[in-house]
Amino acid sequence: MVDEALEETGAVQQRLRKIPARVVVYLLLAAALFEDCGYLAVWRKLTAALEAIPVAKVTGTALWDARTRLGVRPMRALFDLLRGPATAIRTDGARFKGLLTVAIDGTYLDVPDSPLHRARLDKSTNQYATSGYPQICLATLVACGTRAVLDAAFGPRSSGESVHGKRLMRSLRAGMIVLLDRGFSGNTFLTAVAATEAAFLARVTAARKPPVLNRFDDGSYLSRFGGTEVRIIECEIAITTSQGRQTGLYRLATNLLDHHRYPASGLVSLYHERWEIESAYFAIKKSMLSRRVLRSRTWAGIAQEVYALLSAYQILRIAIADATEATPGVDPDRASF
Template identity: 65%
Template sequence: MPSTARTWTSPTTQTCAPGWARGANQYTAASGYPQVLLVALVACGTRAVIDAVFGPRKPGEPVLVRRLLRSLHQDMVVLLDRGFATDAFLQAVAGTSADFLARLSATRKPPILRRFDDGSFLSQIGTVQVRIIECEITISTTAGRHSGVYRLATTLLDPHRYPAFELVRLYHERWEGESAYFAIQKSVRGRRVLRARTLPGIVQEIYALLTVYQAIRIAIADASSTVPGADPDRAGFSIALHTARDQVVQAAGVIAGTTIDLVGAIGRAVLNNLMPVRRLRLGPRAVNRPMSRYAHKSLRVDRHTYKATVSIDILLTAPISP
């Protein structure tokens, strides 16, 4: 990608109870807790939360996600799942002057207005000019091989500055948002239900969780910036969280002096325990039973994580719908 400074962001969603807990599912009509829907705009580089909104499950994501448009601006590229890639929402995102890179469903057939040398083509969605990239991604592991056809749409129209292959690789960064949710739910909250029993209390508690998470991410980003070439991906969130808890319990370093230390105890703990460079691995996606930690006896899901190799082929002709 060019050296132009951009913020890679991804709107992601998470369903939660007053504790982000279980609800009605395919096995039972019972609902353990009332449910809240949280939609967040997450920076893929640092996993910081740029903006977040939450509310009742109905009317759902399409309404809540529009409130995040207030945080989009020029020099931002938004990575969108196909669930958000409606004509109306893509036009709304483009109207903020932000760029987007969105996956389209297999049933969408954008018109081909002009072919580019890198295999992408110029098209139009509503009133927005876009580039369409069609590719086949093959993932190989010791357990087997799987291929799938993907169709991406972007407002980054220059194929020389933004080659199709690099944009396909960039789209994979959308999954960084899932790491943010995992840290909030498991590390910060410990998978427990929220303690509040009133709506104002629930709102306060969710904002408190987001604030703590954001403060720790800022500490990690500040620490990583002091080491040339250090990727925040290598910083352990749990290490930073436990160090922060120790600081609070011991009341150590809670009053800042005249000289502000951007690294501090949290940053030093993170930098002293950097994780290895991330390997390319593959884990199967599966839906757990919300009412039980144990897999249903009729399900046979391979939960192993495999080292993987990925090949990306840009398709020069319209693919056959999978």
């Protein structure tokens, strides 16, 4: 797959080099697994088992030059080859009434506080000061049955997660139901989702007061967001943790208008699956990154890192799905990352 990505993007080296393009891809993937190391230390881990074979002596500058020659396109192409629902089509709980259950949400990753990143990404500010690291916004489309990534888009935090989320419409299609949090419940975003022929189930803000056009016997009612007809479901959800129990009122909107085939109670239960994308982000940001700042001080380097991180995550997710599939009755989301 690495060779295919390099060939597709015209990134295969034209002459024999100390660090061929294929090796640079593996270096970037290894860096996603050894996030606490600099690239020279990652190189030593990558080549540690090759004691019987002469290994090229490299410097930090040589690794940087090799990454610069490679560029971003091969890493994006590799991620495109890997992304998908893994075994979600065959996994119990991956579908709702025949619809593949997916979720879109955004998260934020810290990048080095360099002049270049500050100029492009800016930093968080409040009424007192500017603080923290510059950040990028990462929006992903995740298959809830396996937490595998179907697509991803990222860019400056200032653009907002719904802007980056719109780039994921290319991967939505009929036969899917996409779960959305309040940040993605605007009329424009929901209209764009509906245009892909995918179904949606979105939480809307409490401040929104949708008109009641018709009431159904399951407690939901027909309404309209812009030019899109929706059903509104109002429900009470209790969250119980070691800190206690908290109850909140949720208002959900869906373009599944048939209340007989898609009763309100079933949709309320389904919305709990949206938490799978939060668990996916926990695996990426805590298990893999350990909350660390990304390494690169250039935008191209950050893009390489993000695609390598997503590719490494996806490879592990595929392995988890394959392993759990071999054990009847085990759900992929019960497997330890």
